[in-house]
Amino acid sequence: xxxxxxxxxxxxxxxxxxxxxxxxxxxxxxxxxxxxxxxxxxxxxxxxxxxxxxxxxxxxxxxxxxxxxxxxxxxxxxxxxxxxxxxxxxxxxxxxxxxxxxxxxxxxxxxxxxxxxxxxxxxxxxxxxxxxxxxxxxxxxxxxxxxxxxxxxxxxxxxxxxxxxxxxxxxxxxxxxxxxxxxxxxxxxxxxxxxxxxxxxxxxxxxxxxxxxxxxxxxxxxxxxxxxxxxxxxxxxxxxxxxxxxxxxxxxxxxxxxxxxxxxxxxxxxxxxxxxxxxx
Numbered sequence: 052x053x054x055x056x057x058x059x060x061x062x063x064x065x066x067x068x069x070x071x072x073x074x075x076x077x078x079x080x081x082x083x084x085x086x087x088x089x090x091x092x093x094x095x096x097x098x099x100x101x102x103x104x105x106x107x108x109x110x111x112x113x114x115x116x117x118x119x120x121x122x123x124x125x126x127x128x129x130x131x132x133x134x135x136x137x138x139x140x141x142x143x144x145x146x147x148x149x150x151x152x153x154x155x156x157x158x159x160x161x162x163x164x165x166x167x168x169x170x171x172x173x174x175x176x177x178x179x180x181x182x183x184x185x186x187x188x189x190x191x192x193x194x195x196x197x198x199x200x201x202x203x204x205x206x207x208x209x210x211x212x213x214x215x216x217x218x219x220x221x222x223x224x225x226x227x228x229x230x231x232x233x234x235x236x237x238x239x240x241x242x243x244x245x246x247x248x249x250x251x252x253x254x255x256x257x258x259x260x261x262x263x264x265x266x267x268x269x270x271x272x273x274x275x276x277x278x279x280x281x282x283x284x285x286x287x288x289x290x291x292x293x294x295x296x297x298x299x300x301x302x303x304x305x306x307x308x309x310x311x312x313x314x315x316x317x318x319x320x321x322x323x324x325x326x327x328x329x330x331x
Contacts, residue, residue, distance in 0.1 A: 070206050070228035070257045071306040074214035075249055081257060083229040085130065088205055088276075089186045091267065092177075093127040097224050099206060099266035101189050101278055102128055105182035106136075107328050110265030111281050111315060112144045115175040126177060134180040139327050141172040141320065156299045165286050172240060173283045174315050176327050192270060192277040193321050197234045197242045201253070202279055203269045205229045208262020213246055217260050217305040230257025232312075234268075234279075241313040242268070242280050248308040258285070258312045260305060268314045280314030287311075 072081050085091070092100040092108045100110030108126060115138050116124050125132040147167055155164045206228065209221035231253045232244040246258045259266055259282040268280035287293045291309050317324075 070204065070208075070230045070263070071211045071213065071217055071246070071260045072228070072230065072257045073249060073252055073255075074212040076255065078210065078212075078228075081228040081230055081255060083205065083227045085227060087227075087229070088189075088267070088269075089129045090189045091128070091205060091227075092133075093207065093224075094265065095124055095126070097208060097262040098264040099282075100126065100177060101265075101267045101281070102183055102186055103188050103191060103278065103324070104328055105184065105188065106179045107188075108177040108179065109278070109281065109317070109324065110175055110177060111283050112140050112171075112173045112175040113146070113283075114264035115140065115177065126179075128183055129186040131185070133183060136178045136180045139176040139178065141174045141323065144172050144175070147171075159297070159299050161286075168284045168313075169238075169241070172320075174281065174320050174323075176324065187274070189267070189269070189276055189278045191317050191321050191324065192279045193318055195237075195318055197237050197279055197316070197318070200234045200270050200279065201231055202234060202244070203229055203231055203276075204257070204259055204263075204266065204282065205269075206259050206263030206266040206282065208264075208266075209260055211260065211306050213248060213306065213308040216307045219302070221261075224262060228257075229255075231255050232258065237316060239319050240316055241283065242316045243311050243313050244268075246306070246308050246310050246312070258306060258310065259314075278317050280317055283313050283315050285310050285312045 090102040098114035100108040103109050124135045155161045211217035234242045236243040263282045266282040269276045270279050
């Protein structure tokens with residue numbers, strides 16, 4: 052069960068560390084000020100969301116706080132705790148079944164885990180008790196031309212670098228970092244980007260990692276930013292060197308160069324988001 056938990060948390064996490072950086076660039080260059088994105092929401096313990104309307108935060112479903120009757124919970128936006136009224140999970144979202152994880156890890160073949168996640172609708176909305184009036188929401192990107200975009204990603208999760216992978220001892224709530232990457236693929240549910248090594252990498256290339264789930268992929272700058280994606284899960288391609296040496300008995304190393312990160316494709320869910328927020 053130990054490795055089942057570890058691997059499942061990883062494939063669903065790169066979007067649930069802080070930003071994982073280039074090994075040849077000073078980590079300090081990736082650090083960002085909270086004022087750069089006041090609409091970033093810190094979920095309880097770890098994970099993020101983004102304020103998209105005065106009373107609404109969007110996040111990944113697997114990172115969303117579990118609201119039980121009578122349970123009070125907050126998200127922090129702009130340094131202020133905001134009380135949650137309810138959490139709305141996208142219809143049909145399912146958690147990864149234990150039997151799929153157990154079978155995959157026993158065989159060393161994670162393809163069934165990847166297939167399940169690829170078909171999952173990993174998105175949720177958090178309604179706040181009171182509207183946020185001191186922070187401007189981030190508008191949704193509503194087009195369908197994401198491939199080729201250079202996007203900015205943010206998070207406070209665990210860190211590390213592409214040569215060594217995520218630091219296994221890094222906390223899942225650290226300092227705010229940002230990085231950049233290029234979207235190389237898109238389907239109905241997800242957009243994807245790859246962690247390229249130098250010299251092909253962008254100057255501040257990076258990816259999300261454990262603790263960044265639900266964090267934003269943004270296009271544009273300043274007040275013109277739009278929300279393109281939400282950190283969700285990662286996978287190593289079949290031809291990645293990692294698979295030549297890894298077995299279920301070995302520690303699973305996250306965030307190496309060549310990993311592909313999948314982010315929830317916000318444009319695909321924009322109508323559902325509008326419907327929930329409008330009360331329809």
